Amino acid sequence: MADTDFPARDQGVLFNDGLTPLDENAGYRGTSACKAAGITYRQLDYWARTGLVEPTVRPATGSGTQRLYGFRDILVLRVVKRLLDSGVSLQQIRTAVEHLRERGVDDLSRITLMSDGASVYECTSDDQVIDLVQGGQGVFGIALGKVWRELEGSLATLPSDRGHEPPTIAVVDELAELRARKATAS
Template sequence: MSSTGDITAAERARTARPLPATDPGAGLRRPDVVPPGTPSEDVGYRGPTACAAAGITYRQLDYWARTGLVEPTVRSAHGPGTQRLYGFRDILVLKIVKRLLDTGVSLQNIRIAVAHLRGRGIGDLAGMTLMSDGASVYECTSYDEVIDLVQGGQGVFGIAVGAVWREVEGSLAQLQGEHTDTGEPTPQVHPGDELARRRRDRAV
């Protein structure tokens, strides 16, 4: 394999290690800078809305919550008549879990990946790529790590968390949430309004 500077591709590939089963938040972290446009943590989404944004069924959502795979962090269900409320990060994780399951990753490795995602700052997630060889899940934070995993035969598929982030953000902009302190519904955004906002953001 070709080398870049004094570091070979094989050496760089070793930096993208499988996610640890314990201490998921360990390792070097970048400052927790929240990307522009991140939905407020004061907004929650009910189960059907979370399902629509994540592309899963309500049966999956309920099963994952009951088994502790992905539980709502805004509000759990306590008895009959109470509604679970999921936050933006919860829905992002739900969508990633769905993609990992669809590609054949084991439930054990998915649990490790979920714990790892939960342990990282919200600003870390947008620049992260999850790779899997079917046996392990890897975190890559640079283009070189992704390429070296693929060239080394370790990477079978990858999930760019930032791309999933944008998909969830776009879906939630058009769906109904509620403010956690007042219970008031959030305004829905017309797709044309969202496109205009993104253009304004890029122009700044």
């Protein structure tokens, strides 16, 4: 992110602001995360492998395991998508996301990300937004509180999984399997 005169804050979880209490164990599979964020599965996979946005509910632990993305993960995906669509380079987006993670935020609804296409600026007040626009630096802005509310609506229609519950595997012996096939055939 561009160097600005914002006061330092305590370190914390990215987007920890108290808008809506979230179920930390609710997770969304890759296809649902892609649909909610408006990205392709290829982008999702690349960003997970390169560490831009990794799933926090359940990471991939090997072949055949399902990644589960939490609400905040999908929020970051959606913001990354908007920044990319606005012409910000992926390198600059990585810097901005890392800055927010390191710094933490107190109130998501008050943050607006502004960009001139080359740099990303974090604004926490109307005065900072006005200063950027008047200085010719800010070309577009993304109000994170609005993105949060939009995402809540999008995810309400998508299926979620429970991240802490391991998948159940039915153990069936060969005789029981044979009986079940005969019963359905009759």
